[in-house]
Structures are given as C-alpha cells and as structure tokens.
Amino acid sequence: MEANIERLTQELLAKNPEMSVARARIWVELLWSDYEATSAKAGYEFRGSDYTENLVRQLITSYGDKLHLFAAKNPKYAHLLNDDDDLVQ
Numbered sequence: 001m002e003a004n005i006e007r008l009t010q011e012l013l014a015k016n017p018e019m020s021v022a023r024a025r026i027w028v029e030l031l032w033s034d035y036e037a038t039s040a041k042a043g044y045e046f047r048g049s050d051y052t053e054n055l056v057r058q059l060i061t062s063y064g065d066k067l068h069l070f071a072a073k074n075p076k077y078a079h080l081l082n083d084d085d086d087l088v089q
Contacts, residue, residue, distance in 0.1 A: 015064035
C-alpha cells in the first residue's frame with residue numbers, strides 16, 4: 001500500500017504544484033482512508049487496494065488542482081490541511 005500512496009502523491013503533486021509533498025501525501029491518505037471507512041460503514045465488501053488506488057486517482061484527476069482550496073471551506077479538515085508552514089517543492 002505504501003507504493004500506492006507514493007504513486008498517488010506524485011500524481012497529485014504533478015496536478016497541483018501549489019502543494020507541498022507533505023500536504024499532497026496527507027490529501028492522498030485522507031482520500032484513501034475516507035473511501036475505505038465509508039465503504040466499510042455502508043457494509044460493502046473490501047475490493048482491494050488496486051480499486052481504492054483507481055478511485056483516488058479519479059478524484060485527483062478531477063479535483064486535484066483545486067484540493068488546496070478545500071480546507072478553507074471545511075473546518076473538519078482545516079487543522080490537518082493548514083499549510084502555513086509548508087514548503088512547496
């Protein structure tokens with residue numbers, strides 16, 4: 001799973017140069033865990049890490065360039081996504 005997360009982090013960085021490496025990784029981990037937790041709560045059978053990777057990739061493709069704007073609109077994640085101290089690489 002670590003390789004999946006790293007691949008997706010690099011894809012997000014390519015899509016959104018506004019993000020730091022750390023911030024992109026947090027986003028990928030949040031999207032990944034949110035999907036898996038929501039699916040489990042809904043009673044769906046686990047489809048595997050390849051399925052989750054593809055779903056997160058679709059989200060990055062569709063919304064990756066705008067994700068850095070999300071924290072300002074959602075206080076639930078604001079503390080996790082505050083990028084005041086991040087360096088863009």
